[in-house]
Amino acid sequence: xxxxVLHHHYSLGSTFDLSTNSNHGVPTLVTAGSGAFDSSLxxxxxxxxxxxxxxxxxxxxxxxxxxxxxFLEPPEHARRCNLIEGFVSFALYVEANGAxxxxxxxxxxxxxxxTTSAGLVQPNAWHEAWLIHDGISQLQLQLDGAxxxxxxxxYGPVRGVGDLGVAIGNWPDAxxxxxxxxxxxxxxxxxxxxxDLSAFMNPCCRDGAGLDAVVAALRKNxxxxxxxxxxxxxxxxxxxxxxxxxxxxxxxTVTFDQLSHGxxxxxxxRDSSGTSNAHDRLTQxxxxxxxxxxSLAAIQQEIADLFAKAGITDALLxxxxxxxxxxxxxxxxxxxxxxxx
Numbered sequence: 518x519x520x521x522v523l524h525h526h527y528s529l530g531s532t533f534d535l536s537t538n539s540n541h542g543v544p545t546l547v548t549a550g551s552g553a554f555d556s557s558l559x560x561x562x563x564x565x566x567x568x569x570x571x572x573x574x575x576x577x578x579x580x581x582x583x584x585x586x587x588f589l590e591p592p593e594h595a596r597r598c599n600l601i602e603g604f605v606s607f608a609l610y611v612e613a614n615g616a617x618x619x620x621x622x623x624x625x626x627x628x629x630x631x632t633t634s635a636g637l638v639q640p641n642a643w644h645e646a647w648l649i650h651d652g653i654s655q656l657q658l659q660l661d662g663a664x665x666x667x668x669x670x671x672y673g674p675v676r677g678v679g680d681l682g683v684a685i686g687n688w689p690d691a692x693x694x695x696x697x698x699x700x701x702x703x704x705x706x707x708x709x710x711x712x713d714l715s716a717f718m719n720p721c722c723r724d725g726a727g728l729d730a731v732v733a734a735l736r737k738n739x740x741x742x743x744x745x746x747x748x749x750x751x752x753x754x755x756x757x758x759x760x761x762x763x764x765x766x767x768x769x770t771v772t773f774d775q776l777s778h779g780x781x782x783x784x785x786x787r788d789s790s791g792t793s794n795a796h797d798r799l800t801q802x803x804x805x806x807x808x809x810x811x812s813l814a815a816i817q818q819e820i821a822d823l824f825a826k827a828g829i830t831d832a833l834l835x836x837x838x839x840x841x842x843x844x845x846x847x848x849x850x851x852x853x854x855x856x857x858x
Contacts, residue, residue: 518712519582522574523705525567525685527558532567538574542567542685550699557588557701564692567685567700571604575678577749578707579756580652581607581621584645585685590698591640598696600646601703604679604689609648611638617665619648619658624672624757631658631666643701650675652708652752654760655770670765674756710748716785717841727840731833738828747827751820758816761809769806776802784843 524536530549532542546562549555558567585600592598595613602608607621608628615638620630630648637660638644647659656671657664681689685703686696739747759777763770776799783791807813824830 518709518716519580519706520574520709520712521704522572522707523569523683523703525703526556527701528556530558532558538572540569540572540574540683542569547686554588554699554701557699558686559699560686560696563695564687565695566687567703568689569683569685571678571680571682572705574707575603575606575683575705577674577677578606578652579674579752580650580708581675582647582649582704582706583607583609584647584702584704585609585700586643586645586702587696588643588699588701589638589640589696592695592697597694598698599684599687599694600696600700601683601685601705602687602689602694603683604681606676606678607648607650609646610694615639617646617658617660619656619666621650621656621671621673622676624674629671631656631668631671633658633660633665637665640698653756654763654765667767669763669767669770672760674753708752710752717843724840724842727836731837731840734833735828738826743827747823750823754816754820754823758813761813761816762803762807764806764808772802772806787842 521536522538523534523540525532525542526535527549530544530547532544534540534542544558544567546565547558547560547567550557550559560566581603583601587600589598589611597610597613599608599610602610605622607619608630609617609619612618612632612635614635616633616635617638618630618632620628623629638646645659645661647657649657649659650671650673652674654669654672656668658666679689683689683705686700688694735744759773762773776795780792780795780799783795803813
């Protein structure tokens, strides 16, 4: 699940962060709009921008979703107009031909993303644009409530924002790609693992003493810093494994997501038979659909090594599941395959 880390609404020229994360903007060469534009800022100079110092929550975002509401006034000379860009991380902008483009810096370090058809962004009209990357391999662009471009081979996770921070209405490192017109509202969301973990918590079925024992065992090998690094690496490995399972294809992505979500939901429901059946279905599908089983096996081994280093044993995981009243998936004999997956 994602969580809001930045929310700007430029009423009366304010660049205050409404998300309570204190990611306030520093305005440069922008002016408060008036009349019908009084909730926005006017970007009219080559270096017009609102800059945010590198937000702590964007150091390792994993997944990202960002929204910009804007009114494009055609510049004197056609050019790319940046809506928002996180330095060496992500960017959302309007091309010189009126196409909407969204990109991230992918796993290999290359800028990659999706672009709509030309002329989709109409000048002198309000638009709401979204760039969404799920941290694994799916990137989506939305414009005015409709999905307008999508790719399934943009391999994440999304990289952390670099030392020049986030620039709204311009390029982070120079007066280039200046936006022309009004920007009214900006939001940024990132992945929050705590929200996913809390979804498994049921206060009516939880052993507090059991959880305390698990935490005490983990503290023998992990401090706050090493626990954070372990979680970050674990999420990275899970993203790699999920990307392999999806295969960079729309149909395979949909099937994998349906099967994996079915398993997660069964676990959340504390449904023993449902968990077992969902696990078997996912295992069978992986055995037949995944071509790169060797890479998937290597990732599984690295996860096992990571757990071993952190002192996370099968017994401890079982203890945690018991404390949370969760069903632990077990592979039945009939679903085991000759492939190691």
